[in-house]
Each structure stands twice: as structure tokens, then as C-alpha cells.
Amino acid sequence: MKKWKYYILASLAYIGVICLIGVVEKQSPDANIKSISDAFWYAIVTLTTVGYGDFYPVTPIGKVVGLIVIIGSIGVLGYVIGEITSKFNQYMEKKKYGFWGTDFDGHYIIIGWNSFGRQVAEQIFNSGHKVAFVVNSKADVDLIKDVFPGDNCFCLFADYYNMEAYDKVNIKKSKGVYVNFEEDTKTLVFVLNLKKAYPNSNIVVTCINPELKDTFVNAGIRYVISQSEVASRLVASYIFEPFVASYTEDLITTSISGFDSDIQQYRILKDNKLAGAEYMDAFHELKEKFNAVAIGMVSHGKIIKNPSKGQMISAGDYLILISDGNTKPKLETIFGVKEGE
Structure with missing residues (x-):
């Protein structure tokens, strides 16, 4: 509260000085500041550093008071610019460190x-x-x-x-x-x-x-x-099955280039034609059309590895596939979701 009291007092003092120059100047027949409104216009032009020169004090007392207005205007302008800069820097810092939050969804x-x-x-x-x-x-x-x-x-x-x-x-x-x-x-x-x-x-x-x-x-x-x-499992695999281990390590890494292969999971939406299909039919279709290999599925939160014939696919299930980076965009199109969603 003390800080605001100082601001109010300083503002009143500044306004008082502006009014004073208007009162002093209008008493001179040679003055061009003939009213309080002229004095405020002179102060605004001075404050904004425009300097039209249409109003200026001509009396000795008016010049002294005008000097106070000039010095006061410099202080006011410096304070305003400093406050704006400070608030802007605070806003940018809070944005940089995430204080305003994010609207990310599905992340x-x-x-x-x-x-x-x-x-x-x-x-x-x-x-x-x-x-x-x-x-x-x-x-x-x-x-x-x-x-x-x-x-x-x-x-x-x-x-x-x-x-x-x-x-x-x-x-x-x-x-x-x-x-x-x-x-x-x-x-x-x-x-x-x-x-x-x-x-x-x-x-x-x-x-x-x-x-x-x-x-x-x-x-x-x-x-x-x-x-x-x-x-430890990967190291052991490299010891006695090095090619299997190398392939496994490659598959669990997200593909970057179009020729990299990795394991992906895609959710079956209600309008997907694979919903209600048999797993083996989906297996052959994905292999023939997209060169993607289905290796398992997830149904009711349970992983089914290498499903046997007769296993049905329902909406909400996940298919687990092996495909390369070139095939991934096509798979995301037919499934209607990105991998992992």
C-alpha cells in the first residue's frame, strides 16, 4: 500500500505543477499558454518528446515551472518505460518456464x-x-x-x-x-x-x-x-543370439528413416473395417497390402502373442505390428490414429 501512496502523491504533484504553469502563464499578455488545458497539452507534448513548439512558457516563473515539468516528464516517461519493460520481461520469463501452462492433449x-x-x-x-x-x-x-x-x-x-x-x-x-x-x-x-x-x-x-x-x-x-x-537380457541375447539381439534392439527403437523397421501398436476404432474381422485375415491383408507384419494384439488390456486362428478383433483392441518408416504414414491413415494412441 505504501508504494501506491507514493505513486498517488507523485501524480498529484505532477498534475499540480502542470496546473501551476497554466495559472502563471495566462497572466502574461504575451503568453501562448492561456488555460489549464493548454498547460496539459504542453505537458503531454513534452512527456511524449514530440516537441511541436506550439505551446511554451514565456514568463520567468513559467520557465522555471516548465523546467520542473520537463524534468518530471523525463522521470514519468522513464518510469512508464521501465514498468512496461519489467512487466514484459516477467511475462516472457513466466512463459519460458511454463507458468502459463499448455493445452497439449494426448501427449x-x-x-x-x-x-x-x-x-x-x-x-x-x-x-x-x-x-x-x-x-x-x-x-x-x-x-x-x-x-x-x-x-x-x-x-x-x-x-x-x-x-x-x-x-x-x-x-x-x-x-x-x-x-x-x-x-x-x-x-x-x-x-x-x-x-x-x-x-x-x-x-x-x-x-x-x-x-x-x-x-x-x-x-x-x-x-x-x-x-x-x-x-542383462539384451546382453545375454547378444552372447548366444547376436543377430536376434541386434534385430530386437532395432525393433524397439522408433524408426527415423523410411527404411528403419520398428514395432508399433495401433488402436482399432469402431469404424475400422478390421473391427469384427478375424486376426489371421487381418494378418494377411496387412502383409499383402502394406508389407506390415502383425505379431500380436491387445484385447481387454491383455497381450496376446502370436494369436491363433479364430481370434477375433474388436473395436478398442490394439494390433501390434512390425513395419518400416515408409509404411507408417499409410498405416496411420487406414487405422485413423497415430501409433501408440
């Missing part, structure tokens, strides 16, 4: 930033999806924006444990949330709080200690990946 959220999180984000971006990052370091925001420039990337600087902040990344409309902390205990405590605040969120975590995998599952986290467990 993915990565909480926490490190080299592993960057690799995960690259795979998601390569598949054409949007990613919102939540980090607790402004330096990480700058780094992420340098690494992933563009409209598909949004960054929020926030306290991880401020659950209200996740509304700014539109977490309720996200398709998946990856918690990327480097300590299992920190991850476990955090996901318990996040699950409580947003029970319908699809949360994915990685754990360092494979013995804690069941603990995360019991906490309600459906997808828990043990980094050491996955790495």
Missing part, C-alpha cells in the same frame, strides 16, 4: 531430466508425439529447449512435490507419465503422491533395484521397468 509427460530421459524423449519425438517436461532446475529448461526446439515440446519449471503444478502440463489429458528420478526411494514416494492426486494417470517408472519392482506394482504402478533386468 506424454517426462518428470525429471537426465541423459536417460533425453533418450526416452527422443524416441517419443521421433514417433511424432508431443512431450511435456517437468523439471526443478531452470538450467534444465534452457537445455531441453535447446535440444528439442519446436511446438511439440513444452517445459515446466516446478517443485516436483507441488501436485497442483501438474495441471499446467494437462496431466489429466496425457497418454502417459514417465517418472525419471535416479533414486528408487524418491521415485516410490513421489509416485504414491502423484497416484493419489491423479489416480487415472498412466504412470511408467524405471527402477534401479529389480527387487523393488513388485513394490512399485503393489503401489498401483502398472508399468515398471528394471533397467538392469532389461540390459
Whole structure:
């Protein structure tokens, strides 16, 4: 309140000086400032640095008061420009650090930033999806924006444990949330709080200690990946089945060029002609028309590997395919959705 009192007093003093120059000048027969309105016009022209020269003080007292108006106008102009610049900088800073939020829908959220999180984000971006990052370091925001420039990337600087902040990344409309902390205990405590605040969120975590995998599952986290467990399986495969391991590693990586192959999943919409079809019929059609190989499906949340003859496909199911980058746009057209949606 004290700050506003100073502003009011300064404004009144400035207006008083303007009125004073009008009163002083109109008493001189040679004056061209003959009224209070002329004095205000003189002050406005002076304040805006236009300098028409149509009004100016001619009396000694008027010139002294006019000098005060000039100096006061410089102060007012400097203050106004400074305030506008400050407000603009504050707005841009809040926008840069995500305080205004995002309208992303059907996107993915990565909480926490490190080299592993960057690799995960690259795979998601390569598949054409949007990613919102939540980090607790402004330096990480700058780094992420340098690494992933563009409209598909949004960054929020926030306290991880401020659950209200996740509304700014539109977490309720996200398709998946990856918690990327480097300590299992920190991850476990955090996901318990996040699950409580947003029970319908699809949360994915990685754990360092494979013995804690069941603990995360019991906490309600459906997808828990043990980094050491996955790495050990891949290493073992390279030892005795190197070509299989190499092919597997290639398939789980999002295709970048038109000749890269990867595994994709596509949701069956109600108006898709494959809804109600037999899996084997879909298998042959996809292979013959698109050179895409169906290797499984998901029905009622259950993965069916290499379905047998007679397996039917229903709306809401997912087909799991292998295809290359050239085929992906065609598949997205016939399925009516992007991979993973």
C-alpha cells in the first residue's frame, strides 16, 4: 500500500505543477499558454518528446515551472518505460518456464531430466508425439529447449512435490507419465503422491533395484521397468543370439528413416473395417497390402502373442505390428490414429 501512496502523491504533484504553469502563464499578455488545458497539452507534448513548439512558457516563473515539468516528464516517461519493460520481461520469463501452462492433449509427460530421459524423449519425438517436461532446475529448461526446439515440446519449471503444478502440463489429458528420478526411494514416494492426486494417470517408472519392482506394482504402478533386468537380457541375447539381439534392439527403437523397421501398436476404432474381422485375415491383408507384419494384439488390456486362428478383433483392441518408416504414414491413415494412441 505504501508504494501506491507514493505513486498517488507523485501524480498529484505532477498534475499540480502542470496546473501551476497554466495559472502563471495566462497572466502574461504575451503568453501562448492561456488555460489549464493548454498547460496539459504542453505537458503531454513534452512527456511524449514530440516537441511541436506550439505551446511554451514565456514568463520567468513559467520557465522555471516548465523546467520542473520537463524534468518530471523525463522521470514519468522513464518510469512508464521501465514498468512496461519489467512487466514484459516477467511475462516472457513466466512463459519460458511454463507458468502459463499448455493445452497439449494426448501427449506424454517426462518428470525429471537426465541423459536417460533425453533418450526416452527422443524416441517419443521421433514417433511424432508431443512431450511435456517437468523439471526443478531452470538450467534444465534452457537445455531441453535447446535440444528439442519446436511446438511439440513444452517445459515446466516446478517443485516436483507441488501436485497442483501438474495441471499446467494437462496431466489429466496425457497418454502417459514417465517418472525419471535416479533414486528408487524418491521415485516410490513421489509416485504414491502423484497416484493419489491423479489416480487415472498412466504412470511408467524405471527402477534401479529389480527387487523393488513388485513394490512399485503393489503401489498401483502398472508399468515398471528394471533397467538392469532389461540390459542383462539384451546382453545375454547378444552372447548366444547376436543377430536376434541386434534385430530386437532395432525393433524397439522408433524408426527415423523410411527404411528403419520398428514395432508399433495401433488402436482399432469402431469404424475400422478390421473391427469384427478375424486376426489371421487381418494378418494377411496387412502383409499383402502394406508389407506390415502383425505379431500380436491387445484385447481387454491383455497381450496376446502370436494369436491363433479364430481370434477375433474388436473395436478398442490394439494390433501390434512390425513395419518400416515408409509404411507408417499409410498405416496411420487406414487405422485413423497415430501409433501408440
